[in-house]
Structure formats: structure tokens, C-alpha cells
Amino acid sequence: MNSIKLTLRQEEIIKLVKNNGPVTSEALAEKLNVTRAALRPDLAILTMTGILEAKPKVGYIYSKKPSYSLVYEYIRNIKVQDVMSNPIVVDENTTVYDAIVHLFLNDVGTLFIQNNGILLGAVSRKDFLKIAMGGTDMQKVPVGVIMTRMPNIVFVEKEDTAYLAAQRIMEHEVDSLPVVERVFDGSKENLKIIGKISKTNITKLFVKLGEAN
């Protein structure tokens, strides 16, 4: 991982500003026993990275929100393929009961329904709970009958950003999105399911971003 390598003097400046509130460049120069001119490049680096903020006529203050644009840029560079996991799939003739067992065995929140790898639909834990409450004969009804069917499923492709995936998850209020690849069968375009990205993947990514490196 790349990271800013601050010099000892820059670390010292940060400490002085952090502990003493607004500090002018004159005061910093005096405390560090250097000229103001000598400090200029360090202060430029520290303000451009957003670690310090320069308030005119007040001095330098420590910023609690460093480098927002870099966080933004970093996050926008993470792709779906970097964080996606394997989808748990069943075919449409599986009974609802067996599908729920499958859901528990794999400890996932959403099952994807496929035929020869082609995405047909999805069923979430919430959908299953609704069905279980409704008195449907779960041993007889196939999952294909209760699934949300294409084209009513929001998806992403592996080259999309994890940011876009998270945005779609929030906007469409779902827990998980299938990751698909477009395949052509004659003139018809089908969507092959190759992965999934869920709130769990995003939470895991968030933990990774906050980890010491």
C-alpha cells in the first residue's frame, strides 16, 4: 500500500498544531528554530493533504477530516471483482423448503436462481419469511414460482465499481446483487451469473479500509 511518508519535521508541526490550537507560521518557525521560508514547503504539503487547515489571520489548525478527495478517489478505484464472493445458486424446480435449507447451509441472505448458469431470478431471506408466514406448502411449491424474476433484478458487472454496487444496494433496498457477464445466444443476450456482492462484502471492505497497514 502507498502512504504519505511524513518527515519528522512535518510530524513535529502536526503535533504542535494539534496541541496548541491555531498556530501562526511565525510561531511554528520560532518553536522549530528555523526560518519561515524553510517551513513553507512542509506547510504546503500539510495543507494540501488536508491534514492542516490554514485560516487567514488566525494560523494553522488541525483538520479532523483529512483529504476527503483522496478517500473519494481511493474508494472509487475499488472494483466489484475485488470484493465479490461466490453466488449460491439453485435451479427453479427446487422446492421452497429445499431452497431455504440451502440458504441456511450456506449461511447467505439471498439465493440466485439459474438455468445452465443463466440468471433467472433471486429470492431473499425476507421473501422466504413472507412465504413461510403465508401458509404456502413449502414442500411442494418450486422456488421458481416465488422468486423475483428477471428483468426485475438489479445487477452489476465485475468491472463496475464497488461504490456503484453499494449505491444500487441502497437505492433498491436489497441485501445482495448478482454479478453477471453478458453472453450472446444467437441474437439474444443472456446474463450469466459469476458472483454476488452484498452488504456483507461492503462491510468487510470497510473493515479492510480501516485496518492498519
Next chain:
Amino acid sequence: MNSIKLTLRQEEIIKLVKNNGPVTSEALAEKLNVTRAALRPDLAILTMTGILEAKPKVGYIYSKKPSYSLVYEYIRNIKVQDVMSNPIVVDENTTVYDAIVHLFLNDVGTLFIQNNGILLGAVSRKDFLKIAMGGTDMQKVPVGVIMTRMPNIVFVEKEDTAYLAAQRIMEHEVDSLPVVERVFDGSKENLKIIGKISKTNITKLFVKLGEAN
């Protein structure tokens, strides 16, 4: 929000490096029609922020992972109270059936069980689905019987970091954590529920971090 304000020349340098792979400072100076000395401060800023990487004897390359340490610092500054939402609570005598209805009406994944604001337990969508599959009489059994009971519930406090919450969510494989406040009743410490933080809150936060500002 603070952010790095790149100069036009810095933006130009990034573009050149992005499009032309490794570029030496000589080549950059020539393309921009300036001296190498004039470019030095810009290149210093761009490498220190991690946007560019300097490879000895190769040149500058565009880094896909800028400023990891700043991302890290930024993320570690976000607190639970900045992102938590209201908990949906029922009391322990509520029937399982009514609790599930409550879950659907509020469109949440986890219900917290309380008595006078004190946290007693939690039940997730997954727990409910298990009960629904098991043939329990949901109209008769109170939710207090099937809940995961304190002290077996992982929680956070509002001053904890969102990072810690995400970490606990992943480690304990739950969707949601209660946010509690310690209250003292004589010598006994109780936990008052004041919020919740879930994978949904973390996903929403991730989207916010990736938003243009």
C-alpha cells in the same frame, strides 16, 4: 469537507502519467515545456499524496491506491453516533407472529427486545425464518422465548468507531448491533438501548464516502 486542490499543472501531470505509463521527469518537463526544477514541487506533492509513484530508473507511474494512510485515518475518525439509526424494539411478551409483522412494517432485519428501555435480547430475520420452518405456534409463543438473550449479544457504544462496529459485525456474523448506554440501577449495571448500527448503515456510509463533494 477539506480536499486537496490540485493545480491545473498537477492535473495535467496526472493525465500524462495515466495515459503514457511510466514517464520520466525529463519527459514530463519537455511535454509541459518547463524545466525539471519547476516540476519538482508538483511531483513532490503528487508522490507524497500517493497519486503518483516514483520508480527509480523507470519514471512516474499512476498509483491505483492513493494515500492509504489518509483513508485509514479518515475512516477511523467516524463514530457510531455519526451513522447509527433508530432501533426497532418490542417487549418480550409480544408473540412471534406480531414481532414478525413488526419486522416487516419497519423493514428491518433485526428486532431488539427491551423492558423499560433496557436491552434484553435480539431476534434476526434468520432466527424468525428458522422458527417459521420449525412448526412453532407463532401466534402463541412470545418472542422472549426465542430471542438471543443478554449477555450473549455483542453491542457497541455511541462513542465507539464505526470501524469497530463493522469489525464486530463481521467477526460475530450478525447483521446488526445494538448501540447502548450504561445505566446504573443501585449497584447493577444495565444497558439502555439507544440505537443500532447494521450492515445497511455501513453500506450507506460507504456510499457517502465515495460520493463527489
